[in-house]
Amino acid sequence: MKGPTPLAHEVATQLHIRLADYDGAVAEANKAVDLDPNDPDSHFAMGYALSSAGRHREAVDFFKRAMRLDPYFQDNIGHGLGMAYFFMLQLENAVNMFERAYKSNPERMLTLWFLVATYAHLGRIGEAEDALAKIREYWPRSSNMRLIYTSDFIRSKDPADLKLLADGLRKAGIPE
Known part of the structure; x- marks a missing residue:
């Protein structure tokens, strides 16, 4: 350049x-x-x-x-920090950042997906279901959630990161 x-x-x-x-x-x-x-x-x-x-x-x-x-506060920065916390298994910190990022930008669906997974890992299934309902409201035809389980959804060098996300989404009851 x-x-x-x-x-x-x-x-x-x-x-x-x-x-x-x-x-x-x-x-x-x-x-x-x-x-x-x-x-x-x-x-x-x-x-x-x-x-x-x-x-x-x-x-x-x-x-x-x-x-x-x-x-x-920029929602993308909060989301990024939430992701880092999520992948380090600092789930309460992740929830705090994701909630703040979502409040700042409620149209950022990626943040909601991470909230669903994080809530599920914490055993907060009701909150995971509420977040999933918001996704379905925004994305009405999202009953087929295969996108979430692919590496196109999020890029990561470490396959364990994608597995952690997918496991949380499964715990929340999202079908593959």
Whole structure:
């Protein structure tokens, strides 16, 4: 790229994640952070790249830094931090972040899917069912939930991450 901006590297980060090139994603996000260490979106990109690479503990620091740098809560940052907590089995922290992210943006269905799985892992089946009802209200033809069980739904280097999500959704009663 000629004269790339942090945004260009943030977009490249997402492309590398979609291509399952997690090292490339981390490298691009690192360039974004280096170009503008005060850009919350660059820190979000790094957190997302690290989490997708299975490096959740490191991701938490970048998501938290992104939250500190942005005076307004961004639902994507809260969702990313919730995902990192979820994959580290810090489920109460995950619920708090997912609930906050959903409250900030009730149209973000991915957050609701994670809430369903997290509630189910915590044994809070009633809340999982309520969240699932909201998904079905938004997505009326979502009785066939195969999308959730595929790697296209979420990218992760560690298959255990996808299994944890799928197990939570199964516990909530979502058919494959």
